[in-house]
Amino acid sequence: SQQGEEDPQALSIQEGENATMNCSYKTSINNLQWYRQNSGRGLVHLILIRSNEREKHSGRLRVTLDTSKKSSSLLITASRAADTASYFCATAKAINAGGTSYGKLTFGQGTILTVHP
Amino acid sequence: DAGVTQSPTHLIKTRGQQVTLRCSPKSGHDTVSWYQQALGQGPQFIFQYYEEEERQRGNFPDRFSGHQFPNYSSELNVNALLLGDSALYLCASSRQAYTDTQYFGPGTRLTVL
Structure with missing residues (x-):
């Protein structure tokens, strides 16, 4: 089952505008990650924010995390046509067994972003 | 430094057949996770292998x-294929099963007719 819900499901903007995508989740997490996927191919890691962090930046990307509300947002500033893709949030929760910590990612449904030239 | 590789790229099978998908992890990684992504959905966790053992499993049948x-490479086998198994199968590798960044391969597109 999906851990998170993403909002909006689809977003259409013009080049140069900012794009904001939101993600909500249900259980406690170790970190939250954002991934990008072009045309149904492999996922590309964008940014990871740990549960004790509130905001993180990477280039034109800004991610916030509010653990009290169990929500995160991804902001892409000054968007480009090349940013057109599906964006997924994924939560990571460690499971400790036999002295080793195992983790898996639980993905949301994704936001389809279209940036028009 | 080679990233995660998967083979084949595309595969067409008929109901009831069996399929094997392959994955080679990124150099230096020892953990492989498999995900199934149906059209229009987010990836769903199938299972994770570390030290040649299945360590975690998602809600998927036997x-x-x-x-x-x-050498840390991995195979995913699916028996008695159903139409609903049609999906993109993604392999991801990471270090020592940690919860940090996972690196994904390009995926194998499986179509079951």
């Missing part, structure tokens, strides 16, 4: 099985 080899 028809889905896997293996990890001493």
Whole structure:
């Protein structure tokens, strides 16, 4: 089952505008990650924010995390046509067994972003 | 430095057949996770292999099985294929099963007719 819900499901903007995508989740997490996927191919890691962090930046990307509300947002500033893709949030929760910590990612449904030239 | 590789790229099978998908992890990684992504959905966790053993499993039937080899590469096997198994199968690698960044391969597109 999906851990998170993403909002909006689809977003259409013009080049140069900012794009904001939101993600909500249900259980406690170790970190939250954002991934990008072009045309149904492999996922590309964008940014990871740990549960004790509130905001993180990477280039034109800004991610916030509010653990009290169990929500995160991804902001892409000054968007480009090349940013057109599906964006997924994924939560990571460690499971400790036999002295080793195992983790898996639980993905949301994704936001389809279209940036028009 | 090679990233995660998967083979084949595309595969067409008929109901009831069996399929094997392959994955080679990124250099330096020892953990492989498999995900199924249906059209229009987010990836769903199938299972994870570390030290040649299945360490975690998602909500998938026993028809889905896997293996990890001493060189850390992995196989995903699906028996008695159903139409609903049609999906993109993604392999991801990471270090020592940590919860940090996972690196994904390009995926194998499986179509079941």
